[in-house]
Amino acid sequence: MTKKSFNFEDIVQICVGAFALAVPISFSEEAWQLAETLPLTNLLLxxxxxxxxxxxxxxxxxxxxxxxxxxxxxxxxIVVAYLITFFIVSLVLLSIDKLPFVSDPLIALKRVVVISMPASMGAIIVDGFDKE
Structure with missing residues (x-):
C-alpha cells in the first residue's frame, strides 16, 4: 500500500535521513571548498x-x-523534503561555524546547496522506508 497523507512521522523521518548524511559531509573541508569554487550554473545544476x-x-x-x-x-x-533538508544542513553548518550568512551569504548558500544534494536523498530514502 502507499502513503495517503503527510504526517509528523514523515517529517521526523525526513529530518533523520537528512541529518544522517548532512553530518559527515558538513564536516568535510572538501565540501566547503567545492562550494566556494563552484560556479552558479553548476550550483543550479x-x-x-x-x-x-x-x-x-x-x-x-x-x-x-x-x-x-x-x-x-x-x-x-518533494518540496517539504528539500526544504527540511535545506534547514537541517543549515543548522549543522551553523553549529560548526561554517555558515557565513552575515559575512559571505553567497558562500553560505552554496555550501547548503552542495551538501543538501546527498542529504536530500538520505531524507527521502528514510521517508520511503515505511509504506503504510
Missing amino acids: LLCLSLTFLTLYTYQSVFQRNINTRRFLFITR
Whole structure:
C-alpha cells in the first residue's frame, strides 16, 4: 500500500535521513571548498539534480507510481523534503561555524546547496522506508 497523507512521522523521518548524511559531509573541508569554487550554473545544476532525483524516488518508491489523485501531496512531499533538508544542513553548518550568512551569504548558500544534494536523498530514502 502507499502513503495517503503527510504526517509528523514523515517529517521526523525526513529530518533523520537528512541529518544522517548532512553530518559527515558538513564536516568535510572538501565540501566547503567545492562550494566556494563552484560556479552558479553548476550550483543550479546540483539543485536541479537534487529535485529530479527526489521526484523520481518519491514517484517510484514512496507513491509507487500512483499519483493520479494525489498530485498535490506528491509535489508537497518533494518540496517539504528539500526544504527540511535545506534547514537541517543549515543548522549543522551553523553549529560548526561554517555558515557565513552575515559575512559571505553567497558562500553560505552554496555550501547548503552542495551538501543538501546527498542529504536530500538520505531524507527521502528514510521517508520511503515505511509504506503504510
